[in-house]
């Protein structure tokens with residue numbers, strides 16, 4: 094469903110994830126793309142790297158545009174066409190957040206994919222509210238002083254039918270989640286962590302390993318929330334300390350040992366809370 | 375020809391708009407409430423609830439999202455209507471360019487209201503005239519009847535030239551004033567406006583996309599195509615209007631000249647001000663003063679040829695602008711000066727800022743201005759009428 098010759102950086106796992114997602118969804122799918130790396134991967138007119146129709150909207154409006162597309166298809170009796178959003182974290186956590194919250198509140202029938210590379214990458218790598226604490230970006234050169242917004246929890250608080258995190262290093266898990274989401278009606282959101290090669294300061298062949306470390310260290314736990322109530326932690330053990338994850342990325346190069354400890358504590362807290370919710374729901 | 379199948383109803387301007395929209399059978403609407411547009415939205419909801427209107431209606435969290443949804447719905451190939459006013463229109467600004475660039479034949483109704491700050495609820499056309507460069511066709515209406523008729527015509531125009539249409543009428547003077555309105559029969563409108571069946575739309579069968587990045591040359595070509603569509607829109611408006619007139623006996627033209635024969639002064643304006651000027655013209659004609667009215671109904675594209683033709687040989691023109699562009703003055707004043715540029719023996723164009731912020735312009739005040747300008751040299755800048 095994603096053709097070769099697209100415009101992603103060599104080694105980018107966004108393209109890989111997108112390919113698996115689209116192959117799982119199949120041809121009866123339409124995408125709304127917000128400006129982001131995902132949109133650029135779709136290609137430039139008159140070419141398209143996507144076999145499905147893509148409507149390119151503006152940065153802040155993907156959930157609203159997808160709502161319009163959904164309703165229009167409904168009026169044409171095309172309820173079986175899956176409408177998806179493909180957007181970045183900036184277009185989701187920041188400027189498009191208002192439209193997203195509104196669409197989720199209305200429970201619009203769509204699957205929203207947020208490719209979370211923790212910054213505004215196609216504009217050259219500035220921070221977004223998905224950028225983690227202390228990470229250096231073009232607009233936070235000395236490191237970001239605030240924490241990453243917890244999108245999945247905010248979505249859960251909307252009692253969205255399905256919210257999940259996923260990783261390019263766990264493709265079978267990603268595909269399973271896409272299949273599961275496809276079988277549910279209403280708004281579904283899957284946030285895929287995309288280690289960005291230039292944005293995070295990684296060698297071209299390190300994206301998968303970094304994505305795996307994010308899960309193994311508990312920095313980016315893989316989990317699902319149904320109806321905002323039922324939590325499932327997909328990988329229930331942490332096997333590595335957070336510093337193993339931080340040390341390989343140039344965006345964390347300036348961190349002191351105390352900074353790393355602070356991040357470890359924060360990750361521990363999040364993990365404990367999530368493990369408790371998962372155990373009790 | 376009189377339309378015998380229509381029903382006469384007592385309607386506010388906004389309810390006339392809602393009737394126009396209902397009769398046009400849109401498939402999709404997305405609306406966000408704002409005074410004084412709300413009665414349009416509520417009436418449409420009411421129609422839908424009673425099963426009289428078979429449309430999807432989306433009520434998102436903002437006008438920006440409303441327009442975003444309208445554009446994507448239009449790209450899916452369905453007929454789209456929406457309505458807004460002042461701040462809402464301005465919040466949509468980015469998406470207005472977007473809709474026009476994608477050649478989405480959306481019809482939007484705007485109720486002209488003062489733009490904040492400071493806050494006001496008064497008729498003022500700055501909200502819509504300031505959207506003149508977004509690529510939307512713009513029409514201004516003088517009455518509820520005209521608004522109803524124009525909504526129906528607008529779908530025909532929009533779909534013919536693949537360009538969105540914005541129609542405006544003034545807050546309260548038109549939006550909330552009751553008047554008898556001829557509501558055409560559904561069959562009449564169906565005969566005039568066939569279902570929207572675009573050649574191109576988002577379709578999983580074809581897999582084509584829309585809105586992707588283009589090269590500078592392709593971008594430039596897009597803009598040339600938009601310009602060409604705008605030029606075609608003048609004839610499309612004229613023809614759509616004439617066809618409607620043949621069916622129901624009501625037509626409005628792209629401009630209207632009222633008692634302009636042998637006029638030594640022609641007053642040019644838009645919207646509800648036309649009604650007041652009509653009255654003032656009658657008074658002045660009665661006392662032997664040769665004054666006429668030129669109503670600009672189609673503001674974008676500006677029907678330059680028709681304007682030059684209508685004003686050829688007229689010594690003085692008085693433009694009344696119920697809008698204000700700080701630094702230049704009245705927008706219609708500027709537009710008219712540039713349209714008449716280079717015309718042999720072009721009229722002297724006097725621009726007045728009249729009724730800005732909803733300030734009342736009485737027929738007496740208009741007569742006073744008419745007398746004043748005939749004795750004065752025009753100034754380059756617009757002058758405050760009060």
Ligand SMILES: Cc1ncc(C[n+]2csc(CCOP(=O)(O)OP(=O)(O)O)c2C)c(N)n1
Nearest residue numbers: 128129130152181182183184212213214215
């Ligand atoms: C209203 C608006 N403001 C700014 C931009 C410029 N812009 C394009 S993409 C982008 C950042 C996107 O970041 P994200 O959503 O995380 O996607 P990524 O590029 O990281 O994949 C920005 C700021 C825009 N397109 N529209």
Ligand code: SF4
Nearest residue numbers: 101102105130289290
């Ligand atoms: S900038 Fe980052 S996310 Fe974007 S294509 Fe390149 S590697 Fe992928």
Ligand SMILES: [Mg+2]
Nearest residue numbers: 181182210212
């Ligand atoms: Mg990003």
